[in-house]
Amino acid sequence: MLNVMLTGVGGQGIVLAAKVLAQAAQEKGWHVRTAETIGMAQRGGSVVSHVRMGNDGEEVFSPLIAEETADMIIAFEPAEGARVLPYLSSDGVLVTAETAIQPVTAALATNPYRGSDVIDRLYAMFEVGSNRLVVVPDEWVLDQLGNRKALNTVLLASAIATGRLPLSIDDLRAAIKACVKPQFVDMNLEAIDIAVG
DSSP, X not given: OEEEEEEEETTSSHHHHHHHHHHHHHHTTOEEEEEEEOTTGGGTOEEEEEEEEETTSOOXXXXXXXXXXXXXXXXXXXXXHHHTGGGEEEEEEEEEESOOOOOHHHHHSSSOOOXXXXXXXXXXXXXXXXXXXXXXXXXXXXXXXXXXXXXXXXHHHHHHHTTOSSOOHHHHHHHHHHHSOHHHHHHHHHHHHHHHO
């Protein structure tokens, strides 16, 4: 059983990324369940998607991931990744975007929110050399692509590239073709190439 949690803020493509990941798993014949906690996502609020995959042939009965059982967390925003860390298993991997998104409350505060501060704390939490924390230079990758809309694909490709999920980049490409609107497929395939290139 593989448990993958995706988290970020509304509008980052988290729900689509979960759908793509589930599609890739289903194409391998795995039983999959997904669920989303969306809340005030349309206002920039937190979004969390749960993807549970029976990669050893087991049936998945519940879509929700329990605390300390996520094999991987894919965070589209560093603070959102830190927020769901209690769900990560003791040997799980956190893949996070480097770029922070300022919440309204931070914009009004006297001390600004810096994504680099969260990243520094995450580095301090994970054992050096453990390969359990992957910080993706998303701004650089997306500048190469020329479109920030492919952040979800960049993070999925980076997650698969860790080797911690029994999925391949070709599985991701096929799932993109099945789930993404035709006019955006080529852009997302290019995003994969840049992310793992």
